[in-house]
Amino acid sequence: MKEAKLIVMYPTPTDLETFERLYEQEHVPMAVEKLAGKTRFVASLITSAPGQAQAPYHRIAEVYFPSMQALETCLNSPGGQETAGHAVKISSGGAPLFMTADVESFDF
Template identity: 30%
Template structure:
């Protein structure tokens, strides 16, 4: 079995300043506490040059050795705290994906 990635895609928040004020402590630090990940990546989407809305605002990727490990991780209290905060902060919407890594970049 190959690595599995959990991706959280945050759509554009209704109040970007409020989102950013809470992001580090309530999302990034909470994501780091979810057990079992082998690495974590975060991204902020570049603004469009014409000022139109971007298709997303930020993302967090948590990488796990396999699907079973990722599935177990989301049942932990740490993941519960992360997802509770995600629900509060994601005023523009949010998507969560489980993906099979086809080509690992090690």
């Protein structure tokens, strides 16, 4: 089975300071605690979008799972639902974009 990941892309918040505080103090700890079956969590702060005045997203979170089945089981669990709901609640710049992906890695 291929590894899978959940990708959550947060638009630029209307209140950057409040979003960052809620993300770091509430959301990340919740994701670590309640997303059952995850193997890795990567939280990226977008610093630029070359060729654009402003990046369309402020943060991108990637949560890895050993399989798509494990990811889907997590998303349908109470902890997954609570964490996804919290992501929507704190995203003051608009609803975050949720995507799932099969992962292929190439090490150089």
